[in-house]
Amino acid sequence: MSLLHLAILLPFIAAVFVPFLFKGFRSIHTGWFVLLVPLALFIYFIQYMPVTSSGQTVSQTFEWIPSLGINFTAYVDGLGLLFALLITGIGSLVVLYSIYYLAKEKEALHNFYVYLLMFMGAMLGVVLSDNLIVLYMFWEFTSISSFLLIGYWYDKERSRYGAQKSMLITVFGGLSMLGGIVLLYMMGGTFSIRELIGMSGELMTEPLFLFAMILILLGAFTKSAQFPFHVWLPDAMEAPTPVSAYLHSATMVKAGIYLVARMSPVFAESGVWLWLVAGFGIFTLFWGSFNAVKQTDLKGILAFSTVSQLGLIMSLLGLGAAALHFDTLDENMYMTATIAAVFHLINHATFKGSLFMMAGIVDHETGTRDIRKLGGLVNLMPITFTIAIIGSFSMAGLPPFNGFLSKEMFLTGMISVFELDLFNLNTWGILFPVLAWIASVFTFIYSIKLVFKTFLGKPQFDKLPKKPHEAPIGMLISPLVLVALVIIFGFFPNLLANSMIKPAVESILPSLTDAGQEVYVNIYFWHGFQPELFMTLGIILTGTLMYATLAKWQGIYNRIPERFTINGVYDRGIDRSESGSFKLNEFVMTGYMRSYLIYIFAFFVAILLSTLGIRDAFAVDTSNLAEIRIYEVALALVLVAGAITILFAKSRLTSIVLLGVVGYSVALFFVFFRAPDLALTQLVIETVSVALFLLCFYHLPEISRKEERMKFKFGNAVISVLVGVTVTLIAIASFSNHQAFESISQYHIDNVYDLAAGGNMVNVILVDFRGFDTLFEICVLGIAALGIYAMVNFRGARGQKR
Amino acid sequence: MKKKPNDLILQTVTTVISFIIILFSINLFFAGHYTPGGGFIGGLMTAAALVLLLLAYDIKTLNTILPFDYRLMTAAGLLIAVLTGAGALLFNEPFLTHAYDYFDLPLLGETSLHTAVLFDIGVYLVVIGITMTIIQTIGESE
DSSP states (O other): HHHHHHHHHHHHHHHHHHHHHHHHHHOHHHHHHHHOOOHHHHHHHTTHHHHHTTTTOEEEEEEEEGGGEEEEEEOOHHHHHHHHHHHHHHHHHHHHHHHHSSTTTTTTTHHHHHHHHHHHHHHHHHHHHHHHHOOOOHHHHHHHHHHHHHHHSSSSSSHHHHHHHHHHHHHHHHHHHHHHHHHHHHHOOOOOOHHHHHTTTHHHHHHHHHHHHHHHHHEEEEEEHOOOGGGGHHHGSOOOOOHHHHIIIIIHHHHHHHHHHHHHHHTSSSHHHHHHHHHHHHHHHHHHHHHHTTTOOOOHHHHHHHHHHHHHHHHHHHGGGGGGGGGOOOOOOOHHHHHHHHHHHHHHHHHHHHHHHHHHHHHHHSOBBBTTTTGGGTTHHHHHHHHHHHHHHHHHTTTTTTHHHHHHHHHHHHHHGGGOOOTTTHHHHTTTHHHHHHHHHHHHHHHHHHHHHHHEEEEEEEESSSSSOOHHHHHHHHHHHHHHHHHHHHHHHGTTTTIIIIIHHHHHHHHHHHOOOOOOOOOOOOOOHHHHHHHHHHHHHHEEEHHHHHHHGGGGGGSSOGGSSHHHHHHHHHHHHHHHHHHHHHHHSSOHHHHHHHHHHHHHHHHHHHHHHHOOOOOOOTTOOOOOOHHHHHHHHHHHHHHHHHHHHHSSHHOOOOOOOOHOOOHHHHHHHTTTHHHHHHHHHHHHHHHHHHHHHTTSSSOOOOHOOOOOOOOHHHHHHOOOOOHHHHHHHHHHHTTTTTOOOOHHHHHHHHHOOOHHHHIIEEEIHHHHHHHHHOOOOHHHHHHHHHHHHHHEEEEEEE | OOOOOOOOOHHHHHHHHHHHHHHHHHHHHTTTTTTTOOOHHHHHHHHHHHHHHHSEEEEEEEHHHSSOOHHHHHHHHHHHHHHHHHHHHTTTOOOOOEEEEOOOOOTTTEEEEEEEHHHHHHHHHHHHHHHHHHEEEEEEOO
């Protein structure tokens, strides 16, 4: 385990200490301690910048489950480092902001920071691991921690709804992705992304290739809120604003972007990849920006805006994949799309982060985020206004901010679709620049609306729950840093070109740089009177016109009936599945032990008997039988007699004692056949369970007369006979077939002393050879005990509520 | 109103016997690597001793003698087991790789020490924890 691994795990380790810090130092805001973690990590990761910008990568492996090909390989290249710096950099600012946003007296800060740190670590794990299974594990960690963060104010119904929605959708995508990963493993025989990239050509010829691609894309699309999975993102805005700024704009939702970028070299040879990624991206861009205009909640606008901007980056990545079809870098215009994607990724994190923080400030200082109630705040909150205007002008793509530059590059990329004569893009391809232009107009409108409705216009302070005033300085630092970056990147775009953008682009398009060529990144501020400049002018003109006449055409939003929206589909789906599960549950879970046993035994008999039949595995071999000794016969008779007597027992006490007889007899059999470990276990278990029965005996009702004279039930009789027959058949068959294959016990006999220095094979198997089984078993036992504890102790509480 | 039970003999014997059982269970636990025994059986045996105490006296008396939170014990056991497994990662070994070596200890002479014992302590604690949690929960409920 190297320092790099520890860096990835540091947030998890730190999270363990947060509750103690919260309880131990009540007078200091816990956030101050937490702030050290992302700061330290940011400084640590900065050190890798010279390495990646010179085109090198760092890879550290430690073996985790080597027999399954699962190793924790930390891999730092341009793309991974870019994300790591975003996660820790924006993370530091968000933690700093949250210190002022969340009051230490009122909030459950220990929970909040544990979740946040968990999320940070998970995100670092996603972007810095080369092994797909490890990546998947961290990926699901981000889903879980984001679920916890969205539901942070869990006493609010909307929070719970949003948390559940995001969980259901992203975990659905995650599981699909796992399927895709398994398919890739079946085709390539490795979980390592770099090795898969190396064999992308061979993978393409596999029949399952397309299927794997779609499954992986499902994971990426759900996480990055692409249409039609974007519905969870607006509801996720119920989370505290620092969370929205962090998870839902700067990092987590970009995990999908990361995945697409990372897997591009594997899949991009196929044209389907280009169509799917670029197509879904451009439509999401349009749909998100179109819907953002109708929102009245500040965070609602920003949520839809995030959806649309993610679509923008996605479409650029899809288009950039076309670059892999060309071998030379000269005149490779599709590479521009990838550069634009990476550049916009950085820009989006800066301006969207600052805007979310601005929305949080407005909410914090006025008590509302509803733009219908806000207005005229400019005189009271001049600094916040400055932040808002820079952030949203950058979002709208206006000069001189960084958003303008990446927007121009985006338009260049979209226009270049025409030049692409691959895959018939020149016919349907016209949709790309058209949709891009329309979406940009809507982006312009909502960006303007966001600032003007909040800060300008008629003041209506009487509608506000609080008397507005400027935020404390601590709250303003983080957004000010971010808008400073917006301006700096706007004026000096090439500041990042060689250190961050170039290495990232090189890792997205590795085949281009294999020949020793270098990607050339140079972002112009003034690029002459190109078509994209005229498109921008058109956007500004049309946008201003449409914003001025907003009241006249706003009605079209009401034309879309609720029934046909994706939200409606989701809600109805949840409703139906809830009522369906409830009905199924009513039907299956009767509350009687005997019904459950019937299901279990029927299933057991069906599976085993049919396997015996299909495999033709039943055989009787009477040679080589051991002789039967007289005390074994006696013991068997006792056992059978005990079992049969239970059926006719008239009181519970008798049945408990008889059950004990059966159990101890079995234990004696273990003694006879030299299995002392089993015998010991069985004896103690028997003792403890009889004691347990006696404990609850007092509370159990008497066996009623009805049960005593219970009718002979044909179905039950059939099942019980069948169970007996199955077990007998299997015992005979396994004895008769035992020469058919080699027993695994020889391996253990040979190795038990050499490998584990143990004399007791059973125990060595338990702790050494199959320690994982034991670990999971004790987990199951623990869960069972907790379940019993919860059922018995909270039964009363629930009953009272009803 | 229940009659006061007459279980003097049981109580007297139990006080002595339960100690013997617990000592035996500890012996079983440590002997596990070479002869029958180990964390699972040792834990069960200890739990059995506690159950015996519980039958001879009652839950309240047992709680005053051994004031353990058995749910906490289960959690501690699980944590120990997982941490033992994770410890191997620090030495660049796969999860749950155990190590052993021979040491000359005072009094005991040459003894082999295994990290597997640590893992087994986790199992031991979990087994006692869950058995007692279940019995206590069911026994205490009305």
